[in-house]
Amino acid sequence: MATNNNVIERERIVIKFAGDSGDGMQLTGNQFTDTSATLGNDLATFPDFPSEIRAPQGTIAGVSGYQVNIGHSDIYTSGDKADVLVALNPAALAYNMNSFKPNATIIVDLDTFTEKSFKKAKLDSNPLEDSRLADCTVIAAPVTSQCREVLKETGMDSKTIDKTRNQFVAGILAYLFNRDLNLAIEFLKNKFAKKPKLVEINTKVLKAGHTYAGNIEAIHSTFIVNPNLSKKGKFRNITGNQATAWGLMAAAEKSGLNFFLGSYPITPATDILMELSKHKELGIKTFQAEDEIAGINSAIGAAYAGNMAATTTSGPGLSLKSEAIGLAFITELPLVIVNVMRGGPSTGLPTKTEQTDLMQALWGRNGEAPIPIIAASSPADCFNYAFEAEKIAIEHMTPVILLTDSYLGNGSGLMKIPNMDDMPSITPKIAKPDQAYEPYERDPETLVRTWAHPGTRGAEHRVGGLEKSDVHGAVSHDPINHEKMIKLRDAKVRKIADNYAPQEVFGSEDADLLVVSWGSTKGAVYSAFKELEDAGKKIAFTNFNYIFPLPKETPEIFKKYKKILICELNSGQFAHHLRSEYPEFEYSQYNKIQAQPFMVTELVDKFNEILEDK
């Protein structure tokens, strides 16, 4: 380790990895993330990839990215602009020209900066000469030629050798962050457990990168991000999609029911289907249906048959499932619909993030069909909200929509590993054999009907999409009965709010401004709020995870503040919802519709602007 350098302690650091889709940037990002977690940093990650699988090499369209924010203090977002940018080719640098800080450290593979590759990336000039790099520390390393040199005796083909380039960069980063190389080597050993040759060559290159960084004069200071001491216990790094899958699995275990998933692949929700497909050891049944419609209808069939049922999708898929959600609603069967939101409308921006399906979730059905809607707020809490979505579905006999999004689903963060004994119980109300059974007889308190699973003698009954008579459940066209059933179903769903955890509010009660987020924007909005609160500003913050029905104390909270600002990644759908539920308050909006998460800095600017405008 070099001794003549300044070692700078940093509270947080954002690193972005960018290269061609095949350059292994996700792998290198994961390696750096795991190493950071091992060293005790808090962290959040977010991949940024194009919807094309392998766009032509060297083009802007082919740039794939991975950003990680690591911290000594708590981390709530994957970070705004990067402190360190890795760009493995000119296109990656050009594409990210606005995603790093003015004094960032930029690591590039100089060998790729040729006239030919500028042409491929449709660049008029060398992006290294861009004025935006003026105050940056640029480490222009001959990565490709160094890798070829290091591995020339190994007899590996040049394609395999060039794939190790990311490890040369990992070596430079290990030097830059004063990290023990063995941590990165451990990662490689796990990653390529069955390919010892790959471990060997990647390790060689990793060490070469580290040595190179120590020898050159370009690095004047290195960084240290100390461990986060506020987090204690056993943690793992988890993506929102994996946490969602595991939350559903945990709910199945707690409820004692078999778990059936009916689903159809769609970006960015497919990971959940893939994750659940792996876990046959827990008896999970995954049915990859022929389309979105069959996905949800098979899940409804499984729910009727007595399984804990779920279906997973994203925006366009939710549209296709609308009619079936109405069927689950009128038959009053438990079902969780996970919607990992992406940029819309239509096919929109499949790999990007947005909160634009709220209105669809709330209102996207024929007839009056109010169903509970829950939104998760971080990759790790997808676990808890997926669990809770099933708990509500099963205990209240209703379909529930869980909203996450591409930012949560693909992003990752540290999750404290829960103790299954501490998870809440889930208690389905199931009919017993040989006892009188009426399908639409309700618990007088909760208005929940009893679930009779086929196979239960004496509880044979018919359900369906036609309106049913109260209690007995025969087909009924009686107008008075219809109105009664509409009101009963609505009241049943609204009673779910009786069991919510209290709505948390942060900041001072005498604040003038309450900033409000819902779902995945919590991290950024909370971070901006915290920054201003720490600076002594009078500001308060609350985040909504229960979207419908809303927490009952909402009006009590709102009436304390002069100004309420709703921040969301759409044109104002949650603000619209609040206006219809609580029209007595005035709401301001801060909206971003770029299919990108909020930056903390832009929120801070907006909040300051409102606070100063008295």
Added chain:
Amino acid sequence: MKNIPHYTKKDFVSDQEVKWCAGCGDYSILSAVQNALPEIGVAKEDIVFVSGIGCSSRFPYYVDTYGFHGIHGRAAAIASGVKAANPKLSVWIMSGDGDSMAIGGNHFIHILRRNMNVNYILFNNQIYGLTKGQYSPTTPLGQVTKTSPYGTIEHPFKPGELAMGAEGTFYARGTDNNPKQMKEIIIEAAKHEGTSLVEILQNCVIFNNNTHHEITDKVTRDDHQIYLKAGEKMIFGKEKNKGLVLDGLKLKVVTIGEDGYTLDDILVHDPTQEDPTMAFLLARMSLPEFPVAVGVLRAYKAPVYDQLMEQQIEDVKAKSKMKNMTDVLNSGNTFEL
């Protein structure tokens, strides 16, 4: 093994008033099913009827078992979930030609491809009845209906051909005016492990009366139908003197004792072959060149989806070290902070 009570037809009659039009073919199908159910050896609490939308899809309300009246076209998807969730159940899909061949066409081919172990009764009346008389995907070309006042310009599907295209493992055809035969076919369908598709040529007395008359008319049906039975010669006709032979890649009707054809030349029906080609040829036969095939055209034993699913789970469970959620949560990379 469960003790199955001795059921009669009336054990399967629900308390709901049946609301089909007087003279509708659906009554006889309901009756045939209720007559067959006591003979399939399943407790009534283990039976689930699933339907989509249409006249035929009201069926589950009329049978005193478990039942699910779904949404248009989706019965096969709902039933797939019921069966996969609990393979011990006897699952029956009740659907019409609009429900299964149009809006539910996708689910129809996929349930056959997967060979889910369910029974699928397809009521084919070649018309949309519940919406009052529009042409369906099985309406003959040129027929005048409410939405084809100048005649349809669409080539119709034959459900049996679609089933063979999807390599369905069981296909039978019956007619609504032959209750004894329907009952026999339905029992065969229940016995078959896999998706048992039964097409019933059904009359819609209001909007498409006599659409199958040429096939089903009791006076001519011996000459216009061939009732195929496993292991028996493919013979038909009032005089039982006509039969089917192969002529190159095509079937041909011959008269025994004419043109040098003897009984030995007549094909023997074998519904159990893996290759669905012969069943396809038989399903394709139509008047006037051929008699229409009824009975079990195909019953091939193949692996069943819901059983494979259970088996895979058992195999993985036996090998895996992870036994519960706690094991999963603590697997892989974890960090002690």
